Amino acid sequence: MLLPQGVSIAHPDKLYIGGTWVAPQSSRQLEIVSPNTEQVVAHTAEAGPQDMDVAVASAREAFDHGPWPQMPPGERIAAFRKMVEHMRPRAGELAAAWTAQVGGLASFAGPMHQGSIATLDGIAGFAEAFEFVEHRPTIGAEVGLIAYEPVGVVAAIAPWNGPFGIMANKVAYALLAGCTVIMKPSPETPLEAYIIAEAAEAAGIPPGVVNLVPAEREASDHLVCNHGVDKVSFTGSTLAGKRIASVCGERIARCTLELGGKSAAIIRDDFPTEAAAGLLANTITIMSGQVCAMLSRAIVPRRRHDEIADAIAGEMQKIRIGHSDDPETQLGPLAMKRQLERVESYIEEGKQTADLVTGGNRTSHMNRGYFIEPTLFANVDNTSRIAQEEIFGPVLCLIPCEDEEDAIRIANESNYGLNGSVLTQDAEAAYRIARRIRSGAVGQNGLRMDFGLPFGGFKQSGIGREGGPEGLLGCLESKTILIDAMPGHL
Structure with a gap:
């Protein structure tokens, strides 16, 4: 065979x-x-x-x-x-x-x-x-x-x-x-x-x-x-x-x-914009975004929202899309045709409720395969479908918040509770916020996982x-x- x-x-x-x-x-x-x-x-x-x-x-x-x-x-x-x-x-x-x-x-x-x-x-x-x-x-x-x-x-x-x-x-x-x-x-x-x-x-x-x-x-x-x-x-x-x-x-x-998961990354004011942009853009593309624990919602202070959106878009536009066996490739294809169609349907949905900053299209230089650009939506309403449902692709939602308390509320305003992250230079603050996020795992400054430790989810x-x-x-x-x-x- x-x-x-x-x-x-x-x-x-x-x-x-x-x-x-x-x-x-x-x-x-x-x-x-x-x-x-x-x-x-x-x-x-x-x-x-x-x-x-x-x-x-x-x-x-x-x-x-x-x-x-x-x-x-x-x-x-x-x-x-x-x-x-x-x-x-x-x-x-x-x-x-x-x-x-x-x-x-x-x-x-x-x-x-x-x-x-x-x-x-x-x-x-x-x-x-x-x-x-x-x-x-x-x-x-x-x-x-x-x-x-x-x-x-x-x-x-x-x-x-x-x-x-x-x-x-x-x-x-x-x-x-x-x-x-x-x-x-x-x-x-x-x-x-x-x-x-x-x-x-x-x-x-x-x-x-x-x-x-x-x-x-x-x-x-x-x-x-x-x-x-x-x-x-x-x-x-x-x-x-x-x-x-x-x-x-x-x-x-x-x-x-x-x-499933719809995990949130909370960006605190002490975390630099460029560092946040590089981390989030290069996380959402891991395994083409097809990770249950993926940080697919980024919750940012409203006054920094636009500058962070621009910075993430800039990082996403640098990402090299190509075949999986090319050592230079940073973002490969989605796993199957139905997954590509699923992601595209969510992107179309997102265009009706949020601002498409970058991405959202199949790659123009690849005429075969299930390739999609890394995609960023900004000014996302946390109650919208793209913020509440698992897309399972390289699609990141940027959600503005008023303060830390509001950020925690938004992070918990989900049927899911698998993972999360706090982007901060203050480990004490990371721990304090982690204890209030209703999820099975929380990491400081990124998608952190250790399969030698217990892994699983709250809620659905x-x-x-x-x-x-x-x-x-x-x-x-x-x-x-x-x-x-x-x-x-x-």
């Missing part, structure tokens, strides 16, 4: 279920289109509803009767570290797959995927330090123990913008907790999950513990609805997250949801946390045990 240059996958025409590569029950294939050229660059197998049921049955059998959940944590950690060692030399393949599938910059792809693999080492370290059985004081018996046990079968559903790092983290936490897992990558980016499955096979992970079923959305919904799934770990849109939460709620299944940006030791807790159930004496092996 067709694969991108630099990517080698043994069985792209198969699914990985029960420790073996099996043909899907239909002859359908997923077709991956390059956003740089609009040409098909890869095909893989496509799972259907029946394949989902087989994968769940396999994971269920491995959890209920297999050795993995009963292994001492140290043995699971050692097996997982073997998986990571099989992934480590394939960072170049992962980078090539990402660039081919979603148009991620080749100049960024290598460090990004090396960093994602290093994060897996860190997650294994969290598991080594985690106390899976705690001794607690109790009045109910001589000995009180809290045992942390695996939640069960986990459906891991990852998005297309960061397909390896997000999926690998979900798999890591599930496996290290003792769960079995079914990987359901985005239909636009299935290749990375194949490499994870091959690493599990090479490391000797027991059959059924790791399964792979690339699929379109109808079959994915069938997976979520399967009662054999104990937990859904999902990263993606808030709309899809609402559907998953409602399905899980019907049977009280567990779910972790990392959803999600439920639960991934990252850090807290990521393990999402794959565990706590059990209280009250007994008359301490067991000898503890």
Whole structure:
């Protein structure tokens, strides 16, 4: 089957279920289109509803009767570290797959995927330090123990913008907790999950513990609805997250949801205009703006609004747009045609309610591919659609405020609460404002992220946390045990 240059996958025409590569029950294939050229660059197998049921049955059998959940944590950690060692030399393949599938910059792809693999080492370290059985004081018996046990079968559903790092983290936490897992990558980016499955096979992970079923959305919904799934770990849109939460709620299944964002950057008076312009213009173009935690609203003092708008526009106009594999490119394409059309629809909406300062058009020098100029709207009303809805593209909204109190009000006037930033030279002020912003993360002076720390959202940006030791807790159930004496092996 067709694969991108630099990517080698043994069985792209198969699914990985029960420790073996099996043909899907239909002859359908997923077709991956390059956003740089609009040409098909890869095909893989496509799972259907029946394949989902087989994968769940396999994971269920491995959890209920297999050795993995009963292994001492140290043995699971050692097996997982073997998986990571099989992934480590394939960072170049992962980078090539990402660039081919979603148009991620080749100049960024290598460090990004090396960093994602290093994060897996860190997650294994969290598991080594985690106390899976705690001794607690109790009045109910001589000995009180809290045992942390695996939640069960986990459906891991990852998005297309960061397909390896997000999926690998979900798999890591599930496996290290003792769960079995079914990987359901985005239909636009299935290749990375194949490499994870091959690493599990090479490391000797027991059959059924790791399964792979690339699929379109109808079959994915069938997976979520399967009662054999104990937990859904999902990263993606808030709309899809609402559907998953409602399905899980019907049977009280567990779910972790990392959803959309409309994150605000508050610019204080002590932060220079040129520095703010350079930071914001070169942040909104990261991954073509297709980042859930993106700083897409900039809240600025009204008296500085126009000068900051002019400065950001000047920086945006310097940004080099081009193909992802060009080392000089700073802004590559959007990931797919429907995403380009979505961004364009929001730009048209924005023209009716705000001032278009720069950008807003497809690039004139690129006659093929899903390219759009970095775009700045000024004098944006925070209640407008472009300020309230996630655009997921290189579109920045500049919103004037009266003072710090008003800036905090505007930042919180959103259904989302994933990320935020305070642009200031005063760390005390950054901390004070951060504590008042209703979001899961806040950084001083930019889009700051650390996947070794818990990450997730308030409000409609999600439920639960991934990252850090807290990521393990999402794959565990706590059990209280009250007994008359301490067991000898503890």
